[in-house]
Amino acid sequence: MPTGVHLRDARQQLFDAAERVLLRDGPNGLTSRAVTDEAGCAKGVLHRHFADFDAFLAELVLDRAAQLETQAQALRETVGTGTVADNLTGALTSLFGPVPVAIIPLITFRDELRARLRQVKPGGGIAILSQVTSAVSAYLTDERAIGRISADADIDSLTLSLVGGGHLLFADRDPGPPDPATIHNLVTTILADVTHRRSR
Incomplete structure (x- = not known):
């Protein structure tokens, strides 16, 4: 069973997905599951690139x-x-x-x-x-x-x-x-x- 699509530029695509979730659902709706679902990838993809969800959010904020x-x-x-x-x-x-x-x-x-x-x-x-x-x-x-x-x-x-x-x-x-x-x-x-x- 497929676990999601392959992300060519995973970090940027995860950031873009998080931005869409944040704009649509607000801070309370921004979870790691919501981000990976929005990006269409397995949850493990996020944790392969970031130590944890707060590390991901910190990078997102600094990028934006x-x-x-x-x-x-x-x-x-x-x-x-x-x-x-x-x-x-x-x-x-x-x-x-x-x-x-x-x-x-x-x-x-x-x-x-x-x-x-x-x-x-x-x-x-x-x-x-x-x-x-x-x-x-x-x-x-x-x-x-x-x-x-x-x-x-x-x-x-x-x-x-x-x-x-x-x-x-x-x-x-x-x-x-x-x-x-x-x-x-x-x-x-x-x-x-x-x-x-x-x-x-």
Whole structure:
């Protein structure tokens, strides 16, 4: 009796299967059996590539967190163009996409996963949120350097407000993500005292 299909790139296919389960069933539905069933393979395939399920989840989180670097770089490339508020509105929408937002509660719910992530990299215990924070902070710092944000702006406080507020808006995706106007209003309110009206 066949035990499942052969996976050419088993790690990536297992990650993709886990992502689909997470988006469909939430953190509570993400089990090793659910992942291998979704991938169409035997349960032993997962354990051949990972020491245990928490090791698999840690690698999944780090893989998806690394993908945020593309969005972070895209945000840095908008420095000096458009408006600061528009750039951040678009960036928060990308950075808090469905997969990152689904992963955050997974990390929150699993103590062992957080511990594994901390062992692998500094700040790993809040992976995803730390990537978003770094991206927003770097962008604001660059905009301040060219004078589109006030020289005395507190970048750390602005970043925490934008990331924390953005996460709250995106955390409940039922019936869907917040509309762009809501995100833009959050951003403009937070930046009201530090952006120059001439930003274009």
